[in-house]
Each structure stands twice: as structure tokens, then as C-alpha cells.
Amino acid sequence: MLWFEGSIPDAIISAKQQSCVFVVVISGEDEQSAQLMSSWEEDSVSEAAQNCCVAIKVDAKSETCVQFSEIYPVVCIPSSFFIGENGIPLEVIAGSVSAEELIKRINRVKQVGVKILDCVQHHFLLHSVCLPLALSLSHPFRLTKKLEEKQEQRKIGEENEIKMEIERRKVGKDMQDLKRKQEEEKTKRLREERNREKAEEKAARERVKQQIALDRADRAARYAKTQEDENAAKMTLLHAKQAEQEVRKEALLRERSTKARIQFRLPDGSSFTNQFHPQSKLQEAQHFAVQEVGNRYGNFSLATMFPRREFTSEDMQKTLLELELAPSASIVLLPQSGRPGHAVVQSSEGGIWAVLGTLLYPLLAVWRFLSSFLFANPRPRGAASRGSSIQSNSYINSDSDKAKRETLSKHNLEKRPKDFKKDGKICRLRTQDDSEDDNNTWNGNSTQQM
Structure with a gap:
């Protein structure tokens, strides 16, 4: 695929000069982007888009992609945009497609572009024939009408300015009232918060005192229980050691008696x-x-x-x-x-x-x-x-x-x-x-x- 090496504005100018479709391919680093780029690199796709498209690659993480997405929303990555001469998207391909599907889309864009071009040329011919005749017939009437429209617009503008000034003053007064109410509400809210914090601190101190008393009682009970458990464990260990020593003595005596x-x-x-x-x-x-x-x-x-x-x-x-x-x-x-x-x-x-x-x-x-x-x-x-x-x-x-x-x-x-x-x-x-x-x-x- 022959990609355009310049910027997007240069690619748009080149597409208008060649009367071609402007193609923007946005790709990332994922697997679908790699598949889409491999489809664009196919020889058959390059031949189909050679004389009718000016294509440019754009990285999804670049600043160019951010600027492009402000004009044409980028829904997913990868995406392929086919844009006509008037700036209207003729076709948008979301995601990865095969080379055959890409060739079908390019041919469809060709047909749509040819129809739009014919309609534009026909409209231009009609406009070029009828415009001189209409201008020659309605020139005085049109001047009078323009003057009346200008006066009416001036009058409407003055009325709008008066309304805007009244509205501005009203809005200023409302803003002052709103600001005063907000200050009063803020003062009231701060007072309530201060009272609530004092009550919460007092309740917290009471809870801490109760918790300290409970912790002391619990610690004393645990200490007593731990001492009992340690004494029991020591006695158990002592009995176990004594039993083990007895077993060893018996085994030693038994071994000595057998050898x-x-x-x-x-x-x-x-x-x-x-x-x-x-x-x-x-x-x-x-x-x-x-x-x-x-x-x-x-x-x-x-x-x-x-x-x-x-x-x-x-x-x-x-x-x-x-x-x-x-x-x-x-x-x-x-x-x-x-x-x-x-x-x-x-x-x-x-x-x-x-x-x-x-x-x-x-x-x-x-x-x-x-x-x-x-x-x-x-x-x-x-x-x-x-x-x-x-x-x-x-x-x-x-x-x-x-x-x-x-x-x-x-x-x-x-x-x-x-x-x-x-x-x-x-x-x-x-x-x-x-x-x-x-x-x-x-x-x-x-x-x-x-």
C-alpha cells in the first residue's frame, strides 16, 4: 500500500487536487490493528485504492489522532474513514476486516463518489445558466428588500440589546441575593457542624473511656488465662519429656539386653x-x-x-x-x-x-x-x-x-x-x-x- 507521508492537511489538499477519496486509517498496537494493516498491505487492496484514494496512517496514541477525533468521532480502534471532497464521511470501517471485504468497501466508495460528483456538476450547470437571468429581472426589487431587511435587523438588534441589559441587571441582582443566601447558609452550616463535632468528640471520649476499661478487664482475663495455659502447657511438656525419657531408657535397656x-x-x-x-x-x-x-x-x-x-x-x-x-x-x-x-x-x-x-x-x-x-x-x-x-x-x-x-x-x-x-x-x-x-x-x- 502506498501511504501518504505528509500531514493530514497536506493529504486533504492532495486528495482534492486528484479528485480522490481521502482515507484515514487509525491503528493501535493490538492484534486487530495488526490484522487490519496486513489487509491494507495486500497487493489486491493496493491496486483497488491506487487511483481513487489518498490514504494516510495515524497512530491511535498520537496528537494527530486526538485532533482528528475532535472532527470525526473515533468509536473504536482500529478504524478506517473514507471522506469525500465535501468533508462528509462516505464509509467508516470499525475494527478489522479481511482484504476481500476491504476491496468491496473501496469499490462501493468509488460508486458513491462518482454519483456525488455528477450531482454536483449538474447543479453547478443549472445554477450558472439561471443565475444571470434572475439577477437581471429582480435587481431593483432585491435592493429595496435588502434595505428593509437591514432596518428590521437593526431594530431587532437594538431591542435585543435592551433586553440583554435588563436581563444582565436582573441576573446581577439575583447573583447578589444568591451569594448572600449562600453565605448565610454556609455560616449556619459551619455552626451546626461545630456543634455536631463537639457532641461527637464528647461521645468519642466516653466510648474511648469505656473501651479502655473493657480492654483492661479483657487483658487481665487473657493474662490470667494465658498463665493458666502456660502452666498447663509446661506441665504437659514436662510429663511428655518424662514419658519420652522413660521410653528412651526402656528402649536403651531393651537394646542392651538384646546385644x-x-x-x-x-x-x-x-x-x-x-x-x-x-x-x-x-x-x-x-x-x-x-x-x-x-x-x-x-x-x-x-x-x-x-x-x-x-x-x-x-x-x-x-x-x-x-x-x-x-x-x-x-x-x-x-x-x-x-x-x-x-x-x-x-x-x-x-x-x-x-x-x-x-x-x-x-x-x-x-x-x-x-x-x-x-x-x-x-x-x-x-x-x-x-x-x-x-x-x-x-x-x-x-x-x-x-x-x-x-x-x-x-x-x-x-x-x-x-x-x-x-x-x-x-x-x-x-x-x-x-x-x-x-x-x-x-x-x-x-x-x-x-
Whole structure:
């Protein structure tokens, strides 16, 4: 489509010079505007409007559209206006139409424009023929009539001026009266509003006082209720915590009663841990130790240090619960040096040899640990990693197991014979040369107190 690039006045002048229809297309940014513009851009529409229309595009948000809408009301967007030479709209298309419908409208506008042009030309010919004849016949009569009309118009004008002056004065008086009445009504209204505001303020103060009293009573009641609710909630929470603690204790006791945690301590100082059923036999624990250790220490026996006890073949058929190894215990692997196993040795019956074994066992363990590094073959990497992982797990013991072992060790020490004496946690042999001077204490500045 060939659009006119100038302003609307220039487009109107161009349309009159070419005796064409002036077309104004108003479009926006919506979908219908895009469809209408695509219809105008069709080749068939361009050919139909090429010789009969001067078309111009106008944006719906522009100032040109506002000025155009003051003369021709724009009902909707998009719109297409077909305006004739006399300024009368020949066709108005509201909304979006197809290219075929647009061609039909253009052809209809062409036909209407041709008819109007013929009528105008015919009227112009008749007027040009009859006008000289009428002027020649009625020239004197028409001059007289014009003079009379002018006098009559002057007289009517004077009367109208007098009436207007009277009306103006009357209107001025009425305006003054109206203004005075308005001032009086305004003063009266202000007085009434002031009185009403005072009454409303007084009523509002009363309502505020009543509301404050109600709020205080309500706040006191809510505070009392909140305190009761908080106390009830605290008691409920306390009971719930106590019940939860009881449940945890029962679960812990139940779990401990269903598992026996055994720590196996090796001669080289390392250890590993495993869990067994409390009804499992000690032989099962020995088989597990054999599988873990292999032939590194040859034949070995199982023993506990606190209390000092070495298990025999008869104990292998007893359960861990019967041997008091549940829920947890620490078993030492003692390599056999060719001596036959004998009965269970209690710390209270071992005499001086049991005490010597207890004192010398840490030194023996350290010597075996150092000899394993200095004289023995290096351990396989898998066994080392397993031993380190087992040793890391060996330090995880419950508080109840520790308390039980401490109770047993204290009971064992109390049962020992009096041929040794206890100094703190260190026990040593008692001889006849010992005197009471050994019981002296030392103060903070390294001086001995008798």
C-alpha cells in the first residue's frame, strides 16, 4: 500500500487536487490493528485504492489522532474513514476486516463518489445558466428588500440589546441575593457542624473511656488465662519429656539386653569390637577372634583383666550372659606358651602371682608391641587398615559399661590380700622393711609432711 507521508492537511489538499477519496486509517498496537494493516498491505487492496484514494496512517496514541477525533468521532480502534471532497464521511470501517471485504468497501466508495460528483456538476450547470437571468429581472426589487431587511435587523438588534441589559441587571441582582443566601447558609452550616463535632468528640471520649476499661478487664482475663495455659502447657511438656525419657531408657535397656558388645584386645595393643547375642556361647566369640587374628599369635586363650579371669574349655559352652560378659565386656587374647589351660583364676585367689601379673602385663604388652615392629614381619595392608578401624571403634563404650567395670575393679581390689598396699590407683607389694614414713604426704612446694 502506498501511504501518504505528509500531514493530514497536506493529504486533504492532495486528495482534492486528484479528485480522490481521502482515507484515514487509525491503528493501535493490538492484534486487530495488526490484522487490519496486513489487509491494507495486500497487493489486491493496493491496486483497488491506487487511483481513487489518498490514504494516510495515524497512530491511535498520537496528537494527530486526538485532533482528528475532535472532527470525526473515533468509536473504536482500529478504524478506517473514507471522506469525500465535501468533508462528509462516505464509509467508516470499525475494527478489522479481511482484504476481500476491504476491496468491496473501496469499490462501493468509488460508486458513491462518482454519483456525488455528477450531482454536483449538474447543479453547478443549472445554477450558472439561471443565475444571470434572475439577477437581471429582480435587481431593483432585491435592493429595496435588502434595505428593509437591514432596518428590521437593526431594530431587532437594538431591542435585543435592551433586553440583554435588563436581563444582565436582573441576573446581577439575583447573583447578589444568591451569594448572600449562600453565605448565610454556609455560616449556619459551619455552626451546626461545630456543634455536631463537639457532641461527637464528647461521645468519642466516653466510648474511648469505656473501651479502655473493657480492654483492661479483657487483658487481665487473657493474662490470667494465658498463665493458666502456660502452666498447663509446661506441665504437659514436662510429663511428655518424662514419658519420652522413660521410653528412651526402656528402649536403651531393651537394646542392651538384646546385644552383647565384646572388645577383643590384642597383645600388640590394638583391639577390635563386635556385637553378639547375649545367649551366644563364648566359643562363638572365640571363633570370631580366630577369624580376625588368624595365625599371628598362634594358639591363644581368652581372659578378662577386671576381674582377672582366664576362660577354660568348659567356659566355651557357656553363654555370654552366664559369664557376665553382657551387655559389654573387654576380653584379652593371651598367646599360649605351651602351658596347659587350667581352671578359672579369680583375682581373690591368685595371691602374689596375680598381683605380679597385673603389674607386669602393661610392660609385657608394650614389649610385644615394640617387638612386633622391630623383629616381626610387616603386617598386610588390609590387616593394618582393619586393625586401625577396629581400634577406632574400640573407644566407643557406654557410660554404664564403664561404671560396671569400675565397680568390679573396686570390688576386686577390696578382696585382695593385705600383702600389698594401695597408693591411689597404684598397688605395690608390702615388705617387712616398709615403714610408716612411706605414708607421708607432699605439699605444693615439694616438702614432705610427716
